[in-house]
Amino acid sequence: MSWLVRQKSVAYRLRDGGTVTAEKFGRLHQGAPMLEWGSITKTVTARIAEQLDQAATLDLSAPVAEYLPESQLPETVDVRSLVTHTSGLPRLPEGIITNLVELRDPYAKYTTAYFDAEVLPTLAGQHTGTVGSFDYSNLGYAVLTRLLEVVTGRDWWTLATDEVFAPLRIAEVTITPPPDRVPVLRTWTGSVRQQWKDTGPFIGAGGVHGTFDALEQYATAVARHTLGKKPLGWMDDPLLWWHNGHNRDHGAFIGISHDGSRVITVHTLGHRAGRADTTATALVRDRLRT
Numbered sequence: 359m360s361w362l363v364r365q366k367s368v369a370y371r372l373r374d375g376g377t378v379t380a381e382k383f384g385r386l387h388q389g390a391p392m393l394e395w396g397s398i399t400k401t402v403t404a405r406i407a408e409q410l411d412q413a414a415t416l417d418l419s420a421p422v423a424e425y426l427p428e429s430q431l432p433e434t435v436d437v438r439s440l441v442t443h444t445s446g447l448p449r450l451p452e453g454i455i456t457n458l459v460e461l462r463d464p465y466a467k468y469t470t471a472y473f474d475a476e477v478l479p480t481l482a483g484q485h486t487g488t489v490g491s492f493d494y495s496n497l498g499y500a501v502l503t504r505l506l507e508v509v510t511g512r513d514w515w516t517l518a519t520d521e522v523f524a525p526l527r528i529a530e531v532t533i534t535p536p537p538d539r540v541p542v543l544r545t546w547t548g549s550v551r552q553q554w555k556d557t558g559p560f561i562g563a564g565g566v567h568g569t570f571d572a573l574e575q576y577a578t579a580v581a582r583h584t585l586g587k588k589p590l591g592w593m594d595d596p597l598l599w600w601h602n603g604h605n606r607d608h609g610a611f612i613g614i615s616h617d618g619s620r621v622i623t624v625h626t627l628g629h630r631a632g633r634a635d636t637t638a639t640a641l642v643r644d645r646l647r648t
Contacts, residue, residue, distance in 0.1 A: 363607060364546050366628035369570050372641050373578070373621045380641055386543075386627045387570060392535035393625050394553065395566040395573060395610050396603020400499050401580070402522050403514070403562040404441045404591025406506055409521040416509050425505045428474075430482040434489045440502040441591050446486040447498045451477050463554050470558040473504060496563045503562025514562045526579040531568035533561055540567070543607050543628050554606045564605060574623040577612040581621055584614070597642060598622070602635050609634035613642075620645075 367384030387393075410416035416425075418438040422445075423431045431445075439445040451468075455461050468477070481501065486493075503514050510517060515533050523531055533556075543551040556565035568576075580589050584599070592599045600613035600622075609626040611634040622641055624634040 362545050363551060363628035364544050364548075366626070367541075368624070368626050368629070368633070368637060370622070370624040370637055370641060371570075371574055372623075372645065373574075374645070375619050379645070383570075384627070386541045387625065390530070390539075390569045390571070391541045392530075392532065392539040392567040393541070393570060393573070393610070393627075394564075394603070394605045394608035395568060396564050396605040396608060397496075398573070398601050398603040398610050398612060399556075399562065399564045399566040401589065401591045401601050402518050402566060402576075403499055403503055403506070405580075405589070406514075406517045406521045406562075407437065407441055407502065408590045410506065410510065416506070422501065422505060425509055426478060426501070428478050429501070430479075431485060432482075432489070435485070437502070437505065439489055440495075440498045440505070443492050443494050443498060444490050445495065445498045445501075446488045446491075446493070447481065447495045447501065448484055448486065449493070449495050449497065451497050451500075452480070452484055462552070465560045465564075466555045466557055468500070468558045468560050470504070470507075473500065473558045478504070496560070499563035500559040503559040506562070507559075514559070514565075518562075518566070523576075526576065526583075528568075528572055528576050528579065530572040531566055531576075533565045533567065535567040541627055551607055553608070556605075564603060570623065570625055573610065573612060573625065574621065577614055577623055578621050581614040581618040584618055586616065586618075600638070604631040604634075611635050611638045613638055 367386030369383045369387035372380040411418045421433040422435050435445050598613035603610040611624040613622040622638050624637045626633045
């Protein structure tokens with residue numbers, strides 16, 4: 359929550375046809391720090407799934423229960439529905455916060471072992487009974503992450519490196535950033551704001567850290583490969599394909615125009631959730647006026 363944070367910072371860059379037309383870097387964004395991408399990580403997970411489907415390692419149309427039988431999910435819940443947030447799984451797993459420790463760090467307990475033992479067997483009971491309606495789900499992407507790991511025998515970070523970041527030549531990304539490269543945010547009393555830890559399968563829902571340039575390079579690389587088609591796992595509006603991400607105190611937004619000519623990258627520190635989105639909206643609006 360922004361009123362608790364003493365220092366705030368915004369960084370953005372807008373490119374049109376490869377030329378920088380707007381740019382700003384706040385104080386906390388200078389020096390190439392490692393920033394949380396939040397749910398933009400989901401687009402990486404979606405791309406992994408797409409690559410594996412194209413390689414016939416995975417079938418996006420197959421029921422999730424074919425790969426994760428312990429989930430006992432209905433056959434109508436296929437892998438693609440996890441990618442597109444239409445699976446009928448809730449946004450968060452039941453029981454995510456049961457005490458003050460979990461309130462301070464909601465995802466920390468979800469190791470792979472815990473997820474396999476305590477979450478996967480309960481999915482059928484958490485399912486809403488509907489499939490096909492959009493309902494944004496962090497849980498769905500954690501299930502997708504675990505499914506990808508089970509199918510391939512590789513952990514998510516290895517998959518992300520092999521299937522996405524290395525082929526797209528994106529460096530300066532990690533899920534274990536050096537502490538001295540992560541911006542330190544403090545309260546008004548001077549205490550450090552501890553950031554949430556994405557663990558186990560929730561790594562694939564929001565665990566990537568990277569520099570601002572790496573975030574922009576990722577968006578630009580995706581734009582080059584879209585060929586006029588919406589990237590799998592991205593959101594859509596009349597002007598942009600986009601995705602955002604909001605972890606505690608970190609906010610991010612990337613957007614690419616449908617023809618790939620415009621790339622918008624925004625990151626915020628210490629601001630309320632949604633500030634990255636409104637900054638991107640203002641950049642687009644200003645460009646439309648010129």
